[in-house]
Amino acid sequence: MSEEAPAGADERWAAARRVARVVLLDPDDRILLLHGFEPADPASRWWFTPGGGVEGDETREQAALREVAEETGITQVDLGPALWRRLCSFEFDGRRWDQDEWYYLARTAQTETATGGQTELERRSVAGLRWWTSAELLAARETVYPTRLGELLRTLLADGPPREPEVLTPEIA
Secondary structure (H helix, E strand, O other), rough: OOOOOOOOOOOOHHOEEEEEEEEEEEOOOOOOEEEEEEEEEEEEEEEOOOOEOOOOOOOHHHHHHHHHHHHHHHOEEEOOOOOOOOEEEEEEEEEEEEEEEEEEEEOOOOOOOOOOOOOOOHHHHHHEEEEOOHHHHOOOOOEEEEEHHHHHHHHHHHHOOOOEEEEEEOOOO
């Protein structure tokens, strides 16, 4: 898939932060999510996949593996194909973040997590981690990003990865 912005994206996406996110599944097909919150408003909470910005000359795949290790302590990861791509824009920690996110499938047998590698911002904005079943995610009443993650995971587990990454609807908050 091309690094170019998806069709219909405006010029601000050319400068968007390049992000790699990971749909990390354990042997029981549970997905690992982080529980985040706004540092200035700890009551504002949501769940999200591990991942973050591409640094320097890293590929998105290298960034995905580095971010999983830093955020979760999980280093035994089999990285698979890109599943989805999403443009998003949101306010967080006093600034606007415009991101071009690619989501990669990954598998691990290592389910114990450790958060010692998190950045200072992550330590101020991540309350914990949790493995979720597809059914739990579909039934969740809490905010989860991307917003259709429960449906996307159910389809992934039923049909396998798409041939080409699916472009998700942009999320602008």
